[in-house]
Amino acid sequence: MSAPEPLPGPVVSGLLEQVAELSRRFGLDPQFSRAGGGNSSVKAEGVLFIKPSGVSLGSLTSDALMPLDMEPLLAFLNADPNAGSAAGSETVMQVAMLARLRPVGERRPSVECLFHALVPRRFVLHTHPTVINAVCCARDGARFAEQLFGDTALWVEYVDPGLPLARAISEARRRFEQRTGRAAPDVVLLQNHGLIVAGDDAQAVAHASVQAVQAVRRHLDRLGGGQSGARPRGTAPRQGAPLRAASQRRIDTIGPFLRGALSRGPRLQVVTFDDSDDAIRLASAAEGRGLVLSGPLTPDQIVYAGSWPLWLELPASEGQHGIVTTIRAALADHLQTRGAMPSVVVVEGLGLFVAGDAAREAQTARDVYVDATRIGFAALRLGGIRVLTPSERQFIEGWEAEAYRRGVEAAESTSGRGRGLVILITQASEGLGPALTADLAASGAYVVGVGGHGSLDAVHALVRSHGGLDLVVSMGPEPMADRTWNGNGLLAQVARVWALQRAARPTCRGTVLEVKSARIGGSEEREAQIRSLGRGLPAGITFKVVDPGGPADLLEAVLGAASA
């Protein structure tokens, strides 16, 4: 037995380039993959080069591919399941880590390396296409797979990922070959999960992946009655002005309250509101409530958007106090029955609120959840959905390999000190304003700079996109409070947002920071000045004046004020 060649020669490096390119193409196409979903590999000279865990398909480069010795992987896969220890994903990972021929940092290979190893083809691409998953999450998925693909695709019933899934694929291949006397097909449909396509040629793999999606799409289109694919985020249906204003008032109340109520750490969550066509459809269609409440359809949904969204019904006549009381009770009930706070809140007739540690996580959760609802609606057109069973769901919820993957992804997203902060800068073009805006954005904060003293629209926009805000910075030279602290002014609106955030999370305070200019005195003096105008500052708002020596000083002051 000769040791596999660990270092790629020119031919091998060409293959690595091909699989990286194939991965990026399908990883960047949201119809096939979202966030960290899916994986890919290429085999050469007894070595399996596979995507590492925590690296997305869309960003995969050839040098990131992890070389694994195939022999121990196949030996592990083919070992007698009754002998030895109970093989969980940790055991797969131990074997896979030992099979690494060249460590790529501390990285782990994809936990699905076993099924990549067992398919006797050069290239393997595994994706989670929404359209394919309509069939894979349909109650009669096996029948539709048979009807649409016949002997050109294998159907594999849902089993836990890792070794069980690899064994199920191996077994399905064996049964097919026994039954037909032909080689098992290169296309595999995984129930409640996605698609695997294999081939000796990267172009052929790409082609077959697209073909499989098109076959399902054509069938869904023939059935009519809905969208069959991932479509760009649409706009809300046209509403009359009074209705729009009423919706905005509800969004302005729900978003900030959820920001506080769904927070786990000291920093508030980012809560993004969505009233795209997909969101409205879910929140309004007769079948929407059933889809929201019946349980997760795919592991991706559990991993990125949580197993259980909250379905919320708020009478249109409900005022701010009533809304807050209803949400508080609904969340307490949800926590008790589901064991965790939701990441997704669907408000009947209004749209979705989706929470995350920062905007990126909230957006990913939103995208994955909306995909899941598209899958659900399409599966309903195929006669009904098949949700993951409690034990299937619990396996994913507690899956260490997923926690690892999310951990790697989170660490590599903007991990700066400003992560998750939402900051409004007024008179942003003045003085150090442009430098501050850039520095805060680099720290991971979400910053909106506005001219003059800002507008109510700027606050509404922040509430829609992020659920609220943490800090207002005024760059002077004119003190903002005089101009904007009255019944309808910007600060009044900001104070209302902060009151809602604080209603959910009493420790949270909003801060107004005025950057010192010739016309502003010290904090106390300034507060006294405002109070003397008979307006006062609402409880829970801190008012500060800073006199920075330079941009670095100012950044420190702002980040310090935000975490105070």
Ligand SMILES: [Zn+2]
């Ligand atoms: Zn997968």
